Amino acid sequence: MSPDAKLAAAADRHVAHTVCPLDCPDRCSLDVTVEAGRVTAIDGSRVNPVTDGFICGKVRHFTKRLYGPERLLHPMRRTGPKGSGAFTAISWDEAIATIAERLARVRSERGGEAILPFCYGGSNGLLTQDAADARLFRGLGASRLLRTVCAEPTGFVARVLYGKMPIVDFPDFEAARFILVWGANPRESNIHLVPYLKAAKAKGARIAIVDPRRIAGEGMVDLHLPVWPGSDAAVALAMIAHLDREGRVDRGFLERHATGWERLLDAARPWTLERAAAAARVEPRAIAALADAYADADPALVRCGWGVERNRNAESAVAAILALPAIAGKFGKRGGGYCLSASGSYRVDHDAVAGTPEPPTRPINMNRLGRALLEETTPPIQALFVYNANPAATIPDQGRVLEGLRREDLFTVVFEQVMTDTALYADILLPATTFLEHTDLSTAYGTYSVMLGTPVVAPAGEAKSNEEVFTLLGRALGLDPDRRWATGDAQVTQALAAIRGPLEGSDGTDRLARLREAGILRMDFPGEAPVQFGSVFPNTSDRKIHLWPEAEWSRPYEVLPDPEERPGRGRHPLALISPATDRSISSTLAEYGFKEAVVTLHPHDAAARRLQDGGLVRVHNDLGEVIVRLKVSDEVRPGVASLPKGIWNRHTKNGRVGNTLVPDDISAASGGACFNDARVEVAMA
Ligand SMILES: Nc1nc2c(c(=O)[nH]1)N[C@H]1C(S)=C(S)[C@@H](COP(=O)(O)OP(=O)(O)OC[C@H]3O[C@@H](n4cnc5c(=O)[nH]c(N)nc54)[C@H](O)[C@@H]3O)O[C@H]1N2
Ligand SMILES: Nc1nc2c(c(=O)[nH]1)N[C@H]1C(S)=C(S)[C@@H](COP(=O)(O)OP(=O)(O)OC[C@H]3O[C@@H](n4cnc5c(=O)[nH]c(N)nc54)[C@H](O)[C@@H]3O)O[C@H]1N2
Ligand code: SF4
Numbered sequence: 001m002s003p004d005a006k007l008a009a010a011a012d013r014h015v016a017h018t019v020c021p022l023d024c025p026d027r028c029s030l031d032v033t034v035e036a037g038r039v040t041a042i043d044g045s046r047v048n049p050v051t052d053g054f055i056c057g058k059v060r061h062f063t064k065r066l067y068g069p070e071r072l073l074h075p076m077r078r079t080g081p082k083g084s085g086a087f088t089a090i091s092w093d094e095a096i097a098t099i100a101e102r103l104a105r106v107r108s109e110r111g112g113e114a115i116l117p118f119c120y121g122g123s124n125g126l127l128t129q130d131a132a133d134a135r136l137f138r139g140l141g142a143s144r145l146l147r148t149v150c151a152e153p154t155g156f157v158a159r160v161l162y163g164k165m166p167i168v169d170f171p172d173f174e175a176a177r178f179i180l181v182w183g184a185n186p187r188e189s190n191i192h193l194v195p196y197l198k199a200a201k202a203k204g205a206r207i208a209i210v211d212p213r214r215i216a217g218e219g220m221v222d223l224h225l226p227v228w229p230g231s232d233a234a235v236a237l238a239m240i241a242h243l244d245r246e247g248r249v250d251r252g253f254l255e256r257h258a259t260g261w262e263r264l265l266d267a268a269r270p271w272t273l274e275r276a277a278a279a280a281r282v283e284p285r286a287i288a289a290l291a292d293a294y295a296d297a298d299p300a301l302v303r304c305g306w307g308v309e310r311n312r313n314a315e316s317a318v319a320a321i322l323a324l325p326a327i328a329g330k331f332g333k334r335g336g337g338y339c340l341s342a343s344g345s346y347r348v349d350h351d352a353v354a355g356t357p358e359p360p361t362r363p364i365n366m367n368r369l370g371r372a373l374l375e376e377t378t379p380p381i382q383a384l385f386v387y388n389a390n391p392a393a394t395i396p397d398q399g400r401v402l403e404g405l406r407r408e409d410l411f412t413v414v415f416e417q418v419m420t421d422t423a424l425y426a427d428i429l430l431p432a433t434t435f436l437e438h439t440d441l442s443t444a445y446g447t448y449s450v451m452l453g454t455p456v457v458a459p460a461g462e463a464k465s466n467e468e469v470f471t472l473l474g475r476a477l478g479l480d481p482d483r484r485w486a487t488g489d490a491q492v493t494q495a496l497a498a499i500r501g502p503l504e505g506s507d508g509t510d511r512l513a514r515l516r517e518a519g520i521l522r523m524d525f526p527g528e529a530p531v532q533f534g535s536v537f538p539n540t541s542d543r544k545i546h547l548w549p550e551a552e553w554s555r556p557y558e559v560l561p562d563p564e565e566r567p568g569r570g571r572h573p574l575a576l577i578s579p580a581t582d583r584s585i586s587s588t589l590a591e592y593g594f595k596e597a598v599v600t601l602h603p604h605d606a607a608a609r610r611l612q613d614g615g616l617v618r619v620h621n622d623l624g625e626v627i628v629r630l631k632v633s634d635e636v637r638p639g640v641a642s643l644p645k646g647i648w649n650r651h652t653k654n655g656r657v658g659n660t661l662v663p664d665d666i667s668a669a670s671g672g673a674c675f676n677d678a679r680v681e682v683a684m685a
């Protein structure tokens with residue numbers, strides 16, 4: 001480079017501030033280095049104090065997506081069979097006109113409900129989802145997607161028991177003397193909690209983990225209960241019954257602050273330590289030891305994760321776990337109580353963001369996408385519009401999903417950043433901007449913050465944002481004749497005003513100006529961070545904990561038997577789990593995060609099947625098979641097979657992901673996915 005060019009480049013180098021909107025509890029504030037219009041480095045900033053200047057490796061390498069070979073740069077039309085990946089570039093005008101014409105035709109011939117919008121966690125922002133897209137699909141009277149793939153059972157329970165009381169903030173973990181991490185994996189899926197766990201540990205706190213895998217390094221964990229997947233409800237109920245027998249139930253607290261607790265104690269009583277231990281395949285005394293250690297400690301904190309909800313007993317498990325601090329009297333001081341999702345602590349009025357209410361059209365549970373595409377008849381789904389999601393990889397019963405996507409009479413639009421497994425099935429493929437190329441407003445479900453994501457570089461190729469595309473489509477379809485749909489700053493302001501609850505700016509100050517100045521809006525809790533039953537209380541009608549919420553839940557704390565014990569299902573004895581890893585966020589970024597997926601089995605299970613570490617194996621059940629290499633390790637408990645969440649078809653030898661083996665069963669009370677109810681056998685390939 002000539003000295004002049006060097007000078008010019010240095011002058012053209014700056015650091016821009018923005019936020020990571022990926023589906024991760026941490027919601028990091030970012031410093032992005034831009035040189036000559038290109039992103040050259042991404043790192044954490046200190047705008048969000050919890051980020052504390054560091055971020056995960058996935059996002060540090062996000063330029064591999066931004067400028068990678070898989071990036072979609074132009075609208076395209078399919079030219080080969082569905083799934084083949086044969087496309088030709090078309091103009092935006094042609095793409096929008098084609099989609100508008102087709103949606104209008106489907107609607108006039110079969111009704112709006114023949115259109116299914118399909119979206120989930122691609123960008124956790126208030127502008128990329130439930131904004132212009134809602135205006136479009138509500139305007140069309142499309143089917144309503146029930147977004148149940150994640151956080152539905154946990155959210156349901158947090159709502160019916162506690163009215164979504166604010167959770168313990170990460171920094172307050174430091175104040176706890178005992179931390180019970182239940183079905184959560186901070187080391188990979190919530191890395192900014194780890195420093196606080198370490199700090200608590202350094203001050204003498206004990207840490208317990210309930211997880212079929214050993215998820216933390218030596219020295220970090222004092223107690224590990226390696227439960228059988230799906231048995232948490234039995235274990236937590238047995239802990240409650242044990243505390244009751246030992247006279248350790250805080251009846252004074254329950255009298256004052258809870259209803260339905262006697263019925264919960266009655267329901268827990270049949271769960272003896274022995275019975276729960278048989279279901280969880282652990283020692284009865286290990287359950288008693290965990291309950292005692294929890295009851296003894298003060299303050300004691302429960303970190304409930306999403307691993308608990310991915311089975312048929314989701315709601316019962318989450319409810320029994322969230323009941324523990326009430327039963328044992330652990331509320332009322334900093335470092336005590338529970339932590340789950342913060343997203344209910346402030347309410348976002350999504351109808352106000354969209355500017356239009358949701359019509360009561362046909363609901364479709366996203367966990368049964370395959371069945372919906374193949375079996376719905378009143379009316380059949382004739383147009384599918386996928387954005388912010390990669391259902392070909394992430395939804396249960398992959399075989400059925402792919403069969404549905406192959407339907408010749410289905411018109412499929414996929415609006416994506418990269419050529420995902422789902423994009424391969426599009427009739428029209430639209431290129432989307434990434435969070436470094438568009439504006440978004442990020443709330444968070446782990447940390448207490450709202451941040452503004454700003455474009456730091458120009459869109460790659462012809463990529464457009466969700467706001468632009470759904471607004472273009474709405475106008476092409478005649479849904480916005482006066483061009484009044486909010487866009488740009490007007491949409492940001494509308495979304496900011498729709499955040500109800502203790503957010504800075506509730507006093508009427510200009511939230512957008514404040515965001516631009518400080519980069520972040522914090523929650524205004526009395527005394528900084530919430531103390532459950534100190535400064536914050538349940539948001540239920542009577543401000544009490546509803547431990548037997550029968551109005552909303554017909555069978556509280558019901559525990560269904562293991563899928564393996566159901567008639568005809570006994571030949572697949574291994575429980576398949578699919579934990580999050582540090583390689584991807586759900587399936588996002590897996591194109592560069594993974595090279596190859598491996599399945600992990602305990603040495604006993606490998607030996608019983610004469611399988612060798614590194615060998616090719618067939619993981620199979622009645623739904624299908626996945627062929628991958630085997631890792632033999634005692635990090636998983638006996639009887640459990642672990643295959644990562646988020647992989648793409650290319651990461652296995654037969655082009656299928658773990659969801660090929662996952663039944664599309666749903667949890668009873670809230671319709672949640674049952675990923676970890678998959679039962680499989682593993683054999684040499
Ligand atoms: N790096 C990374 N971070 C992520 C994600 C990611 O894919 N990668 N995903 C994001 C998303 S979408 C979410 S929802 C969160 C999820 O965050 P977490 O809940 O922390 O993650 P999971 O891996 O789903 O489950 C946590 C743990 O539950 C265990 N587990 C599985 N089945 C059971 C069971 O039946 N009982 C018990 N007690 N434990 C069980 C698993 O072994 C795993 O260690 O993380 C977010 N953060
Ligand atoms: N087997 C198994 N499967 C699972 C899970 C499991 O534990 N086991 N976990 C489940 C969980 S917790 C979740 S949350 C789901 C997530 O499943 P999905 O909702 O399918 O999420 P992702 O795989 O992250 O796919 C999101 C896609 O949105 C795209 N995207 C991102 N931002 C934008 C944008 O602004 N505009 C547009 N148009 N597109 C965008 C990304 O490129 C990405 O391909 O997966 C579930 N699947
Ligand atoms: S994915 Fe999570 S840890 Fe990584 S940068 Fe984003 S918010 Fe931070």
Ligand SMILES: [Mo]
Pocket residue numbers: 023121150151
């Ligand atoms: Mo999730």
